[in-house]
Amino acid sequence: MRTYFIEFSYLLASVFFILGLKGMSHPESAKRGMHLAEIGMLMAIIGTLVHHEIVSFTWIITGLVIGSLVGLAMGVWVPMTAMPQRTALSHAFGAFAAALVGISEFYRTYGSGGHLERITMSALGFEVMLGSLTTTGSLLAFAKLQGLVRGTPMTYKGQNIFNMALLTITVGIFIYLVAVPGSMPLFFAMVGLAFVFGLLLVMPIGSADMPVVMSLLNSYAGLASAATGFVLNNKVLIIAGTLDGFSGFILSILMCRAMNRSMTNVLFGAFGSAATVAGAGTQEGTMREVSMDDVATQLAYAHKVVFVPGYGLATAQAQHAVRELADVLERRGVTVKYGIHPVAGRMPGHMNVLLAEANVPYSSLYELEQINPEFPTTDVAVVVGANDVVNPDARENPSSPIAGMPILDVDRSKSVIVLKRGQGKGFSGLENPLFFKPVTGMLYGDAKDTLTRLVQAVQEA
Numbered sequence: 001m002r003t004y005f006i007e008f009s010y011l012l013a014s015v016f017f018i019l020g021l022k023g024m025s026h027p028e029s030a031k032r033g034m035h036l037a038e039i040g041m042l043m044a045i046i047g048t049l050v051h052h053e054i055v056s057f058t059w060i061i062t063g064l065v066i067g068s069l070v071g072l073a074m075g076v077w078v079p080m081t082a083m084p085q086r087t088a089l090s091h092a093f094g095a096f097a098a099a100l101v102g103i104s105e106f107y108r109t110y111g112s113g114g115h116l117e118r119i120t121m122s123a124l125g126f127e128v129m130l131g132s133l134t135t136t137g138s139l140l141a142f143a144k145l146q147g148l149v150r151g152t153p154m155t156y157k158g159q160n161i162f163n164m165a166l167l168t169i170t171v172g173i174f175i176y177l178v179a180v181p182g183s184m185p186l187f188f189a190m191v192g193l194a195f196v197f198g199l200l201l202v203m204p205i206g207s208a209d210m211p212v213v214m215s216l217l218n219s220y221a222g223l224a225s226a227a228t229g230f231v232l233n234n235k236v237l238i239i240a241g242t243l244d245g246f247s248g249f250i251l252s253i254l255m256c257r258a259m260n261r262s263m264t265n266v267l268f269g270a271f272g273s274a275a276t277v278a279g280a281g282t283q284e285g286t287m288r289e290v291s292m293d294d295v296a297t298q299l300a301y302a303h304k305v306v307f308v309p310g311y312g313l314a315t316a317q318a319q320h321a322v323r324e325l326a327d328v329l330e331r332r333g334v335t336v337k338y339g340i341h342p343v344a345g346r347m348p349g350h351m352n353v354l355l356a357e358a359n360v361p362y363s364s365l366y367e368l369e370q371i372n373p374e375f376p377t378t379d380v381a382v383v384v385g386a387n388d389v390v391n392p393d394a395r396e397n398p399s400s401p402i403a404g405m406p407i408l409d410v411d412r413s414k415s416v417i418v419l420k421r422g423q424g425k426g427f428s429g430l431e432n433p434l435f436f437k438p439v440t441g442m443l444y445g446d447a448k449d450t451l452t453r454l455v456q457a458v459q460e461a
């Protein structure tokens with residue numbers, strides 16, 4: 001009876017996970033998808049708690065309480081702007097848990113003179129190797145994104161060869177352990193090397209590429225969990241881990257596509273390093289600064305305005321202010337749209353999440369392919385803290401490091417207003433010729449502050 005209950009709750013959990021993922025594939029249904037996935041996780045936990053092999057609940061309850069408190073604190077106190085590093089930390093926790101389960105299974109078996117079948121050892125080795133490298137890789141990704149260590153690529157001569165050599169040795173030990181299982185020192189050498197490899201893998205990757213790497217690490221953590229499922233003969237872990245593994249991998253590929261870069265370039269290209277940025281050349285000319293009143297008048301008498309948000313909107317938390325300005329303009333009869341680049345900000349869907357939080361109607365958000373043909377008929381394109389995603393060099397300069405990356409063609413609008421604090425570069429570290437074009441006016445200041453003052457100025461215009 002108990003076994004049936006467990007199997008049934010695992011089956012329900014898996015169905016909820018799949019429905020949850022489906023829901024999260026669209027911004028409108030994303031919240032519902034998240035809730036479905038939460039129900040799935042609850043079903044999986046309930047199913048696991050009634051397991052007949054559990055002899056004491058002391059450690060389980062302790063873990064549940066600590067985990068719930070940490071999760072609650074992260075949910076309540078971590079701001080939206082820190083979401084990428086929060087995700088990196090969650091991956092590190094998940095991967096560490098998978099690695100620890102594998103290590104304890106191995107230790108428990110061989111410490112008591114037992115033996116693991118080759119197939120079990122393969123799954124266990126895979127789980128521990130991926131879990132360990134994902135732990136340290138995710139922790140370094142967290143430290144880079146949080147600014148605890150330098151976010152730019154850390155490179156040295158022969159780095160890729162050294163990393164490949166280390167990976168080969170680690171995988172070599174893994175294969176040996178599958179063929180001749182049982183050597184405790186070799187097993188722990190493999191664990192140690194995998195921990196080191198995680199750090200080395202992420203070191204040459206700049207913060208701008210971190211979302212791609214994180215979703216790749218997410219994919220590894222998922223595959224490690226699936227392997228754990230094989231070791232523990234737990235079906236829900238196999239299903240959830242596989243879903244996680246493949247969705248993470250697909251997301252990494254989609255992000256690479258949106259930047260017109262290959263996975264190899266992201267992992268080994270040291271994008272944003274001094275060498276790649278130096279190759280981009282410098283920009284001639286001056287930037288034209290405009291006044292608040294000029295911009296307010298332009299906006300108030302425009303027919304069509306397109307807001308293009310970027311990472312600066314997230315740091316300034318300007319989503320409510322941009323919505324207020326849009327409301328004021330719409331009340332004056334101006335048509336307002338938002339152009340959303342797939343990799344604007346620092347994580348996929350970053351802008352959608354922020355604008356949804358400010359109740360911007362989903363029907364006002366336009367994807368890159370939809371909005372680009374509209375720029376020539378746009379009176380004012382307002383760039384709110386975006387830089388790389390509106391850099392025309394990607395379209396016009398084949399020698400640019402971001403050449404070929406699809407961009408929002410704001411420079412084809414009748415007028416462009418850029419809201420940013422100063423001369424700061426985008427995450428690629430490249431200069432942006434858009435800011436030097438005659439059609440562009442620069443309105444300096446924190447995006448939230450500028451937009452709030454613009455609301456007032458447009459009302460008075």
Ligand code: NAP
Nearest residue numbers: 310311312343345347348387388389421422424426427447
């Ligand atoms: P961006 O190129 O990083 O530029 C952000 C701009 O915002 C900066 O130039 C900065 O200039 C300005 N800014 C910062 N704080 C501000 C504030 N408080 N108020 C006003 N402006 C502020 O951002 P993006 O155009 O969104 O491009 C995203 C980048 O991340 C791309 O290179 C993309 O390839 C990369 N990336 C994203 C993802 C993803 O999933 N979203 C994944 C991988 C890579 P000032 O300092 O002068 O203010």
